[in-house]
Amino acid sequence: MHALANPTRFLRIARPATTWLLLVGLALSIVGMAAGLTRTPPDYLQGETVRILYIHVPSAWLGMAGWMGIAAASLSQLVWRHPLAAIGGRAAAPAGATFAAICLVTGSIWGRPTWGTWWEWDGRLTSMLVLFFLYLGYIALASAEKERGGEGRIAAIYGLVGAVNLPIIHYSVLWWRTLHQGESIGLTGSTIAGSILWPLPLTLVGFTCLFGAAVLMRMRAELAEAKVEARMRRLGT
Amino acid sequence: MNPWPFVTAAYVVTVALTAALLLWAFASMRRAEAAADTLKRK
DSSP states (O other), X not given: OGGGOSHHHHHHHHHXXXXXXXXXXXXXXXXXXXXXXXXXXXXXXXBGGGGGHHHHHHHHHHHHHHHHHHHHHHHHHHHHOOTTHHHHHHHHHHHHHHHHHHHHHHHHHHHHHHHSOSOOOOHHHHHHHHHHHHHHHHHHHHHHHHHTTOOSHHHHHHHHXXXXXXXXXXXXXXXXXXXXXXXXXXXSOBSSOHHHHTHHHHHHHHHHHHHHHHHHHHXXXXXXXXXXXXXXXXXXX | OOSHHHHHHHHHHHXXXXXXXXXXXXXXXXXXXXXXXXXXHO
């Protein structure tokens, strides 16, 4: 990670990586969504609504992964004072918030025909909604600190404390009685039939690449803005 | 209940929000890098 502490070296890698992540992400997401809509059979219980799985699961993963990134960047900033950590945390927040919002909306849309309700205040849904609000708080706090010229240490502490919500989201379906189904995809396998499951890795990898591209683009924007500000200060304007 | 309006709505929301995120990130990057390049040339 410290090899990337130099912004010039980071940009040398980030520029081509942005393009590749965008192209691969778009291709895999489009193919995965098209396959999920047209190439898989309906579920014997959920019928056609099972197709929402191909967008809901990646957005849930990325909503949580975004905060894992913020927590890692916060730790890196507070412990090792990595010069790009605060920028990385600020760049990950809008992307994470967007995918947390997509997860909440697509889950709600799936819930209406499947559970008969748009929303239920159970452990999984509520902890995911809390994550979305945590993102909004982080974005507001980090922006305010940046405007004041701070190092972003308060936002970093907030980023670390907010990570407490991640295991709550993950284990909520085990800890509390919930409408949300239990874990159906784990590291050792899945309870979902292969004929339905196969487009999911495509959208998972595809949306993850798009997430990465969005984060890199925001980091590049912040680095360029910092360069302009430093130059303006030197020119005395 | 016909499930397709729900499936369609979920995909439309996903595509719209993802596209909005990517376009915003791309536009802010292009704007900032163009400003930095202009200043460097001065």
